[in-house]
Amino acid sequence: GEDVEQSLFLSVREGDSSVINCTYTDSSSTYLYWYKQEPGAGLQLLTYIFSNMDMKQDQRLTVLLNKKDKHLSLRIADTQTGDSAIYFCAVSFYNQGGKLIFGQGTELSVKP
Amino acid sequence: DGGITQSPKYLFRKEGQNVTLSCEQNLNHDAMYWYRQDPGQGLRLIYYSQIVNDFQKGDIAEGYSVSREKKESFPLTVTSAQKNPTAFYLCASSIAWHRSLLMNTEAFFGQGTRLTVV
Numbered sequence: 001g002e003d004v005e006q007s008l009f010l011s012v013r014e015g016d017s018s019v020i021n022c023t024y025t026d027s028s029s030t031y032l033y034w035y036k037q038e039p040g041a042g043l044q045l046l047t048y049i050f051s052n053m054d055m056k057q058d059q060r061l062t063v064l065l066n067k068k069d070k071h072l073s074l075r076i077a078d079t080q081t082g083d084s085a086i087y088f089c090a091v092s093f094y095n096q097g098g099k100l101i102f103g104q105g106t107e108l109s110v111k112p
Numbered sequence: 113d114g115g116i117t118q119s120p121k122y123l124f125r126k127e128g129q130n131v132t133l134s135c136e137q138n139l140n141h142d143a144m145y146w147y148r149q150d151p152g153q154g155l156r157l158i159y160y161s162q163i164v165n166d167f168q169k170g171d172i173a174e175g176y177s178v179s180r181e182k183k184e185s186f187p188l189t190v191t192s193a194q195k196n197p198t199a200f201y202l203c204a205s206s207i208a209w210h211r212s213l214l215m216n217t218e219a220f221f222g223q224g225t226r227l228t229v230v
Binding site (some may be wrong): 008031041042044045060088090099102104 | 204216217219222223
């Protein structure tokens with residue numbers, strides 16, 4: 001099936017930028033999403049990008065998409081302790097009828 | 113306000129019992145999903161439904177059952193056949209994929225139910 005992969009952990013210092021990466025195997029991606037999960041809670045949508053775009057910026061968040069390499073990243077500028085959470089990338093694939101496929105999640109730890 | 117509600121937030125089950133987790137949405141979404149989350153394993157799809165009275169197995173359906181009698185509701189039963197039911201369960205909803213493959217099928221999530229077997 002279609003795989004979506006992320007590294008499991010990332011640690012940064014407060015004020016630095018964080019970059020969370022995601023790779024996928026199927027080239028029929030349509031929409032690509034980043035979700036945030038705080039402890040004991042559900043997932044909240046942070047941002048998304050349509051596959052015909054290569055960049056989207058929303059305040060401190062920048063999404064970069066390299067469709068050729070099937071690589072998606074989320075950059076968080078000026079990372080704060082409140083950004084500590086698990087971040088999931090999710091991709092909808094045309095070949096899968098639009099069903100969302102989630103990565104394993106990256107646990108971001110922000111140290112003061 | 114529109115949203116998706118899961119209840120209860122915490123649930124304890126004795127060995128050999130069935131339990132039912134509730135999921136209700138008022139977003140007018142056709143599609144609903146159940147995921148299981150274990151530490152370090154991300155989200156695994158249990159069951160999904162794209163329309164009332166129809167549902168399909170996901171990747172880990174064994175030991176679970178669902179029903180979709182109303183558009184707003186998609187309850188999940190964890191049966192005694194599920195060998196390792198302790199986990200965090202998440203329900204989500206979205207527009208149905210079949211409406212248009214190029215539409216944004218962003219999923220909206222509930223706050224989760226933590227099930228513990230005692």
